[in-house]
Amino acid sequence: DTAVSQTPKYLVTQMGNDKSIKCEQNLGHDTMYWYKQDSKKFLKIMFSYNNKELIINETVPNRFSPKSPDKAHLNLHINSLELGDSAVYFCASSQDPHEQYFGPGTRLTVT
């Protein structure tokens, strides 16, 4: 009974391709997030949705587009992938903003 799950776990793709990462949470939380963790382990928020409404949209290239079909799902679509997009992407959810539950991560490698 995984709390926050992400697919795929690993993604290797070439520059210029378009890819999606899916996230699902079964905790009944209202808020979901996407974070990017670079090679130095620095974790930075990208987007947050509350009940399917976008509430945080950090300075992220508009090649990145989140979509929340319902409050249990938050997907991330990335267009025209670049080398600098290589990172680990984490989905998270919370009811209390200070208690966020993270998924296992998707390791994206762009070649």
Next chain:
Amino acid sequence: QKEVEQDPGPLSVPEGAIVSLNCTYSNSAFQYFMWYRQYSRKGPELLMYTYSSGNKEDGRFTAQVDKSSKYISLFIRDSQPSDSATYLCAMNKETSGSRLTFGEGTQLTVNP
């Protein structure tokens, strides 16, 4: 200058040692302070969460916040090899909703 500074380590200690992990911050508006633990190739998991100043204890872990010095600490007593992980501090302001600001994490190894 980063809002939250954390020494990335690596920090290596023998089993049973007391470990002290620290973060400093520059913005006095931070009110909520969290510590997350991240094992290799896993997602971060929340360890401790404190509001404003003071201490909070949970088993072998103690979180300490000194708002006057803009300094937070996580102490691990009787450290175990299973504590080997990266520890990330995170902070939040009253007005920033769910936008957490993370430190870059300290990599800890506890040697048996």
